[in-house]
Amino acid sequence: MLSTIEKSSPLRWLGKQLFNRNDPAGFFDPLLTMINPMWAQGFVAARIESVIDETPDTRTFLLQPSSRWHGFRAGQHINIIVDSDGVRHHRTFTVSSTPAQWRTDGTITLTIKRAPGGRITNWMHDHLQAGATIGISEAFGDFDLPAGPSPLLYIAGGSGITPVLSHLATLADSPYAAPVSLLYYVRTEADVIGAEILNSLAANWPALTVSIFHTEVGDESQHINPSHFKNVPELSERQVYLCGPKGLMDRIDELLAPFGLRDDQINKTFFSAPTSVPLDTPLGGAITFTRSSVNVESDGDAPLLEIAEAADLTPAYGCRMGICHQCSCKKTEGTVINRLTGKASGPGEETIQLCISVPQGPVSIDI
Template sequence: MLAKARQNRALRWLGRQILNTPQPASYFDPLAEAINPMWVQAYTPARVERIFTETHDTKTLVLRPARRWGGFQAGQHVNLGVDIEGVRRQRTFSLSSSPRLWQDNGQITLTIKRHPGGRVTNWLHDHLEEGAVLGLTDAFGDFLLPSVAKPLLFIAGGSGITPILSQLESLAAEDYRAPVTLLYFVRTRKDTIARETITALAARYSALTVRILATHDNASPRSLNGSDLDSVPGLTARDVFLCGPGGLMDLATELLYQRGIRDSQVHCTFFAPPTIASLSKEALGGDVRFVRSALSVDSTGDATLLEIAEAAGLHPQSGCRMGICHQCSCRKTSGTVINRLTGKPSGPGEESVQLCVSVPRGPVTLDV
């Protein structure tokens, strides 16, 4: 009798501890993961239903997230979590399927290019198998289609086509009735991602015009030029969506501005963190103090606060590593940082900074 009362007291105590903890999932998830990984609560589990090859270095994953996942809008991204050699790693990828596929079939797709030296993309290409379960965050990002129909121009380079595929599928699904043009730059024809999908889209969606332009198929390489833009009917009335390597995006923006397109008409999403080309590297770096970790690191050059922290053995939270997801945001209590995306300096005082795109300029103190 006494033993039973003690047992009940112990169970009540355990229940209170679990319910009072800020992350009850951390108690149950290891057990859930062992029984059925789709029951895990700390992230949304997504089963890999199919993997297919797009090009020699790009694959598409067809995933079925648990039904509690919140869905997405065309052009958004998710962080994908994978365990590699016992370490949980997250990277950001754009959703390449239409939101309609999720609504109707409960599936999404991510189209992933292998990055040379990229730990996560190489693991996904070499080791991921159908049937495995990956972790997803909620979707995020503001690379979104306009809410009222207006003429659109999409300029994509390489794997920058992925969020645009989702947007084009979405426009076709809702039969968006304004002219839509895609200029898709690939290195060679063989590097065209989702060629069949794009061809089929253009065939069934009459508002869409597609030009696929190979930059290195001939002896003299070509890039985007003014006449590519001048061939787009009614160019200056269009909203423009850009996604691709930094060089293509910079060139496109410059050519569009020269043709009278306004800043408010241009929508970009970053494909990789831009580098600080215009700032002298001697001006960058400094002593970075991670106060909560009781650690100081002297940095030089244009390493970001995230890179500096990781090189010192710290593991601050991060996701996309390119300034999109805000998972790495933390308090800077003093010092100036340069934002890699804008090249602009922060103020000297207390404020929130994104570790992955902030480069110290002089001594910086962080609440990390």
């Protein structure tokens, strides 16, 4: 029941209710976004300014984040937040534009390829148009520009070119004088992403050499092979940056091995979490999600994040590949294997990342 004061001052009563809530952003956002979608507080809102077709299955979305977004470094990722069919989804994409562009006009670009069977990438292509608003996270990731003026080699496959575009355009503006080579693998000429940017960089930046290979034209020499690396001058002295599908990345590791590059010369970023767990490692066991009083069994074929979701739990997550740490939580008992490193945790209490942790025996998780 409302008091006399509350009856006479509905706005005062409404304000009291709002500020007494534990999650003010969750209560305010539906009201604020009805007035202006860019006023959302639960995430950083970003308005789509334009949509550009790159290839038959890839589009670039030009976004203007709200003024409270903190920016990014070349090569970093962001999570996007979209509502599809009444369900909120998070997906991770790399910013393909340069930090200088964001500092100049407040815009960034995401270059997104349709994933076969992908729910969100297909929904974005089919529904997002200029004027729409989505949510974005702050930037994260450490696929950073080189610290010094070393010669560089970039190797990208398909849409793995997106962080490379940001790197190359940023370096060209420096200007970066050391030699820079790009080996870019696509199916056909029509599948080259960022063709206009690459052509412009190659024409105006003398330090850059661009080699594009079309792997589905029936010419075996276009497939990645040792000759591609032998044609890169002073390869053993270069910092190498890799981004692409796992099969390509594994093949590159094999081909680079004879050149004697040190581990600290090779920088990688992945589309999804790879696995370094040996095939003969025993995995699986009983899992207890202690706060939820949920007990499940694992065969060791999925990370804890997927196991929790299959049990109808909703832990926080972001990139799903070990980069952003949004799924970090406390393991109270038991051992897990890190899929990225293949290393086992200790048996006691510690913080783990659900998206890259696989149980090895009984495990208790504070969820």
